[in-house]
Amino acid sequence: MSLPLLQVNDLKKHFPVKAGLFSRKSEFVYAVDGVSFEIARGETLSLVGESGCGKSTVGRAILRLFDITAGQVILDGQRIDDAAPSTMRQMRRRVQVVFQDPFSSLNPRMRVRDILAEPIRNFGLAKSAEDLEVRLTALMDTVRLPREALNRRPHEFSGGQRQRIGIARALAAEPELIVCDEAVSALDVSVKAQIVNLLQDLQSEFGLALLFISHDLAIVEHMTHRVAVMYLGKIVEVAPRREIFAAPRHPYTKALLSAVPLPEPGAQRNPIILKGDVPSPINPPKGCRFHTRCPLVFDRCRVEEPVLRAAGAEQWVACHLEEGAPAASPEG
Amino acid sequence: MALLEVDNLQTHFRTPGGINRAVDGVSFHVNEGETLAIVGESGCGKSVTSMSLMRLIPEPPGRIAGSIRFAGKDLLKLSDREMRAIRGNDISMIFQEPMTSLNPVLTVGRQIRETLMIHQGLDKQAAEAHAIEMLTLVGIPEPGRRVREYPHQLSGGMRQRVMIAIALACNPKLLIADEPTTALDVTIQAQILKLMLDLKRRVGAAIILITHDLGVVAEIAERVMVMYAGRKVEEAPVAELFRSPRHPYTQGLLGAVPRLGSSLTGTARRLAEIPGQVPDLRKPIVGCVFAGRCALATDLCRQYAPGLEEKGPRHIAACHYSAKGAVAA
Ligand SMILES: Nc1ncnc2c1ncn2[C@@H]1O[C@H](COP(=O)(O)OP(=O)(O)OP(=O)(O)O)[C@@H](O)[C@H]1O
Ligand SMILES: Nc1ncnc2c1ncn2[C@@H]1O[C@H](COP(=O)(O)OP(=O)(O)O)[C@@H](O)[C@H]1O
Ligand code: SF4
Ligand code: SF4
Ligand SMILES: [Mg+2]
Ligand SMILES: [Mg+2]
Numbered sequence: 287m288s289l290p291l292l293q294v295n296d297l298k299k300h301f302p303v304k305a306g307l308f309s310r311k312s313e314f315v316y317a318v319d320g321v322s323f324e325i326a327r328g329e330t331l332s333l334v335g336e337s338g339c340g341k342s343t344v345g346r347a348i349l350r351l352f353d354i355t356a357g358q359v360i361l362d363g364q365r366i367d368d369a370a371p372s373t374m375r376q377m378r379r380r381v382q383v384v385f386q387d388p389f390s391s392l393n394p395r396m397r398v399r400d401i402l403a404e405p406i407r408n409f410g411l412a413k414s415a416e417d418l419e420v421r422l423t424a425l426m427d428t429v430r431l432p433r434e435a436l437n438r439r440p441h442e443f444s445g446g447q448r449q450r451i452g453i454a455r456a457l458a459a460e461p462e463l464i465v466c467d468e469a470v471s472a473l474d475v476s477v478k479a480q481i482v483n484l485l486q487d488l489q490s491e492f493g494l495a496l497l498f499i500s501h502d503l504a505i506v507e508h509m510t511h512r513v514a515v516m517y518l519g520k521i522v523e524v525a526p527r528r529e530i531f532a533a534p535r536h537p538y539t540k541a542l543l544s545a546v547p548l549p550e551p552g553a554q555r556n557p558i559i560l561k562g563d564v565p566s567p568i569n570p571p572k573g574c575r576f577h578t579r580c581p582l583v584f585d586r587c588r589v590e591e592p593v594l595r596a597a598g599a600e601q602w603v604a605c606h607l608e609e610g611a612p613a614a615s616p617e618g
Numbered sequence: 619m620a621l622l623e624v625d626n627l628q629t630h631f632r633t634p635g636g637i638n639r640a641v642d643g644v645s646f647h648v649n650e651g652e653t654l655a656i657v658g659e660s661g662c663g664k665s666v667t668s669m670s671l672m673r674l675i676p677e678p679p680g681r682i683a684g685s686i687r688f689a690g691k692d693l694l695k696l697s698d699r700e701m702r703a704i705r706g707n708d709i710s711m712i713f714q715e716p717m718t719s720l721n722p723v724l725t726v727g728r729q730i731r732e733t734l735m736i737h738q739g740l741d742k743q744a745a746e747a748h749a750i751e752m753l754t755l756v757g758i759p760e761p762g763r764r765v766r767e768y769p770h771q772l773s774g775g776m777r778q779r780v781m782i783a784i785a786l787a788c789n790p791k792l793l794i795a796d797e798p799t800t801a802l803d804v805t806i807q808a809q810i811l812k813l814m815l816d817l818k819r820r821v822g823a824a825i826i827l828i829t830h831d832l833g834v835v836a837e838i839a840e841r842v843m844v845m846y847a848g849r850k851v852e853e854a855p856v857a858e859l860f861r862s863p864r865h866p867y868t869q870g871l872l873g874a875v876p877r878l879g880s881s882l883t884g885t886a887r888r889l890a891e892i893p894g895q896v897p898d899l900r901k902p903i904v905g906c907v908f909a910g911r912c913a914l915a916t917d918l919c920r921q922y923a924p925g926l927e928e929k930g931p932r933h934i935a936a937c938h939y940s941a942k943g944a945v946a947a
Contacts, residue, residue, distance in 0.1 A: 336803040336805060336806075337774070337803050444895060474659050474660045474830065475659070475830055475832075475871055475874050475875060476659065476870060476871065476874045476891065476892040478874070479874035479875075479889035479890060479891050479892075480891045482876075482889055483888060483889055483891060486888075501803060501804070503804070503878060504833075504875065504876045504877060504878045504880075505876055507876065507878060507879075507880060507881050508876035508880060508881075508889070527881050528881060528882070531878070531879065531881055531882055532882050541805060542804060542805060543878070544808075545804040545805045545807065545808035546804050546833060546878050547807075547808075547811070547831065547833030547834050547836065547837040548833050548836060548837075548877070548878060548879075549832040549833045549835070549836045549860065549872070549875060549877060550836055550860065550877075551836040551856045551857040551860050552836075552857060553836065555837075557808040557812075559808055559809055559812060560805045560809070561757075564773070
């Protein structure tokens, strides 16, 4: 098998937090606590799971927006989690990001032209002033915005248009991987459809890999090749789209999918209603992290943490009910 | 007789750029115990409609005209004092962002208690007991402890449920829920939708549900009203609307959402896009409000606004060519 574009090995990110106003003891938020996966060139991997389960933290670790606590992030065979600033520069070009909020992620004082020129200059991509101009107009064409919009400022655009500018800025660096963190979540239904279509077109045109973070499972199913389901800082199931949506195995994946209301009046649905709230990532439950809400919990779940096991050719599940399958890591 | 009858509601705002006709001549009704969903693009006037029903529009810059008859009374003719007695008692509202309607410096228990003391005349002890009961009912773990906590100590999902508890504490005849679950995870959303249905069954409340999630609409609404640019453009029973939408905007909306299971049934397809943008509500609109984005628009559409016409049993739509449109769906 050829080398995956991105490999994440046992990634951990623990944020220190003050235990109390006067306490000297510090506690940790175990935001991401041992996560492993790979993304191939041109592939879309989606990260799904409840708010606060660590999806964005994984994304930010890959972008190296902070130093990780433990583990490895490997881009095209080269570690980037501890790369020196000089190597990191080129690495940064290859992984770009599109955030949820097009309003706050664009500098309101800059013209679109300058927003897009910045990464092109930073990474020394333009050979000349003419080349820069060619690149700028090509970017506008790619994201289907009028060329004259280059001279306007972000506040003059609608939410959907701003998200196109955000995508153009990511593309300007000629990346191989784009992290889309809830990139379409804030958009209206009809605008969302436009941006989803655009992302799919760009993927096939440029062979881009996407890490697609979203809580909208229908959009995920529409966009993705594979899905990793996270719960409280861990991956509980990872599988190709078909397996996740047709034959989910982890009780949390099943609950998540069953809870999505279908746009079909009268459809018979039996949502698995989970009791209780998401436990705190400061004191994650012992044993299986899902045991406080799992409808299938049994004694062993409260004391022993399940590991990811192969449940099919490309399907991995962390649940004691999968007993019997050989334990391994998904890179194996 | 309908519980709520809204006739020719017009809520306009004076702005520096001209009069914003946020809601421009909308009529609808809600029967006792019925759930009506309002859907439409952001900015189409859904929230302004619901805030008008509650008379929570700041006047000025806003101005409400038309009539809103609730249980026979015209709400627009009531004094502020009479309206306050109805709000939170006969009609309650769940707002999209719970922090804006919860008081950050009061414990959640006190907030529920005060609602009960003001509206139901309960004494402190009885109100406290009822507050804990309400929190249990909305599925909040350890309600006895939570009543003593402040809103910021709760998770987003819990705050939303506290608001729902407050909204339902007085067994309202009408509950208005403006995007009640948009900010929540699907698992919590499922709990809350179930709660709304339970409470409806228990006390027979009518619900006006505003949402852009068509899955939620299909799940709990009986009738749907589609708004576009401050107008009602279509209304039908929920199954009928999803099966045969008559307005091109509604058709576009239904085509723009992917369906869960699409990859399995082989129905995956490119999502339909509605090109263009909503018209500027500060400028007079001649002809059909949707003409600027409609693939079927003709000169007739651009000159004459279509009226709401009957297209089937209890099904109305405002389109000159809705028969043609239905074929295109
Ligand atoms: N800088 C930080 N300091 C302390 N805790 C943090 C920090 N950033 C994130 N966390 C915590 O880490 C956990 C995971 O956060 P993260 O933003 O990754 O969640 P998420 O899965 O992206 O959720 P959402 O769907 O709400 O965006 C949360 O408990 C969050 O409060
Ligand atoms: N207080 C206000 N002053 C001026 N315009 C307002 C005010 N509140 C809402 N609007 C305008 O009314 C229109 C409808 O808004 P709203 O009902 O909030 O939309 P939505 O359908 O997304 O709920 C928008 O154009 C909005 O900008
Ligand atoms: S290990 Fe136990 S608690 Fe965890 S998901 Fe499996 S059955 Fe549920
Ligand atoms: S009246 Fe004309 S423009 Fe308006 S929705 Fe119908 S076909 Fe389209
Ligand atoms: Mg996030
Ligand atoms: Mg609104």
